[in-house]
Amino acid sequence: MHDQSRPVVHEPSRTPVSVLLDCDTGIDDALALLYLCSQPHVELVAVTSTxxxxxxxxxxxxxxxxxxxCGRGDVPVAIGARAPLRxxxxxxxxTHGPQGIGYAELPTASRAPEARGAVDLWVEAARARxxxxxxxxxxxxxNFALALRAEPRLPELLAGVVIMGGAYYYQGNTTPTAEWNTHVDPHAAAEVFAAFAGQPEERLPIVCALETTERIEMHPEHVAALAEAAGCAAPELVLPDQPEGQRSTASNRLVKHVSDMLRFYFEFHRHYDQGYVAHVHDYFAASVAAGTARYAVRTATVHVEVDSPxxxxxxxxxxxxxWGERPNARIVSANHPQEAFAExxxxxxxxARTVG
Incomplete structure (x- = not known):
């Protein structure tokens, strides 16, 4: 029996990276997208919608x-599947509000999604580069499972894969044992991990699961610090004793929308007895993909349960x-919340200072 669980540490880097983002936006997805747009070394190749x-x-x-x-009308946006596989x-x-972005009211975009679907966009991009x-x-x-069906060579064609999902020997946030993303489409998750079995270790997906993403816990003081750093005219206070649904009056547009999103998220977590906080899971995954996080991973073979109700x-x-089966994932085993929020x-x- 071989113990493959010794952690491998990854240090932050600003090496240029080209990212294909697939998201279900979502307050924490929104933060992840804004973060990627804020990184000069990140090329956002496309954003696809699940x-x-x-x-x-x-x-x-x-x-x-x-x-x-963010002034990024150059980034293609495509729609993929409209329902889980089965x-x-x-x-x-x-959790995220009727529109998915809490109390934020973003102006409607002046362009429509791409005519081609998410799977075609991903496969074409991966083959071309x-x-x-x-x-x-x-x-x-x-969407990723469907892309792997369309192009089984994606594990070799992609430079890397980062997934936010799952919970390993850790309480789920949707059922006692299941994390939200995986619970929405477990069959897709099972297909994805199966597709990576036997790949070299450096090609295995990096999985950001609840045991580390819930450590990236945002507090009202983080919103205040963002507004101050962005040069807002007045302090941005999102506080537990304020009326629910209060809207931001921040002088900066981006700060205002982020504040309105996060207030809803803070309130949601409080309703479920987790405190006036927000777990910004997807931002952490974005920082891993961008190479700006310090973290450790352990190689593992992942099983996704699809049969037991x-x-x-x-x-x-x-x-x-x-199990005697080949590894199919690298699961994040350590991260650094204080560094993550400073970043x-x-x-x-x-x-925010750029977009006003």
Missing amino acids: PGNVDADQVAANNLALLQL IPLVTTPE PGELTALITAPLT RLIGTTVADYREL LIGSLASL
């Missing part, structure tokens, strides 16, 4: 609006080859 937090059309509308806010779609208006593109998926894995969407990691606040503040 149903999850909201339906696929609303996801695409959010992505287009956020890119317009089970009905379940969305989360209670072999070994150059990093896939970042902060949504259910539906009570355990559907549960992810289990074999770190010691007890996020500084970077978003710089973007």
Whole structure:
């Protein structure tokens, strides 16, 4: 029996990276997208839209609006699947709001999604630029599973893959054992991990699961620090004793929208007895894809449960080859929240000063 669980540490870097983002925007997806737009060394090749937090059309509308806010009308936005592979779609208006972006009211984008679908866009991009593109998926894995069906060589064509999803020997946030993204489309997740079995270690997906993403816990003081760093005219106070639904009056547009998104997210977490906080899972995954995070990973064989009604969407990691199966993932085992928030606040503040 071989113990493959010794952590491998990755240090931050600003090496240029080209990212294909698939998301289900979502407040924390929105932060992830804004963060990627704020990084000069990140080429955002395309943003594709998977149903999850909201339906696929609303996801695409959010992505287009956020890119317009950042002055990034050059980034293609496409819609992929409109439902999970085998089970009905379940969305989360209670978590992210009816439009997926909390209380924020973004101007409608002046352009529409691409005529071609997400899968075609991903496959064409990966074939055109072999070994150059990093896939970042902060949504259910539906579109990625369909892309792997269309082009089984994607594990070799992509430079890397980062996935936000799963919970390993850690309490789920949707059922007692299952994390949201994986629970929405467990069959897609199972297909994705199966597709990577036996790949060289450096090609295995890096998985940002709940045990590390819930450590990236945003507090009201982070919003205040963002507004101050962005040069807002007045302090931005998002506080637990304020009326629910209060709207930001920040002098900076980006700060105002981020504040309105996060207030909703803070309130949601408080309603579920987690405190006036926000777990910004997808930002952490974006920082891993961008190369700006310090973290450690452990190689594992991941199983996604798809048959048991009570355990559907549960992810289990074999770190010691007890199943005798080939590894298919590298799971993040350590991260650094204080560093993560210093990075996020500084970077978003710089973007906010640019867009006004």
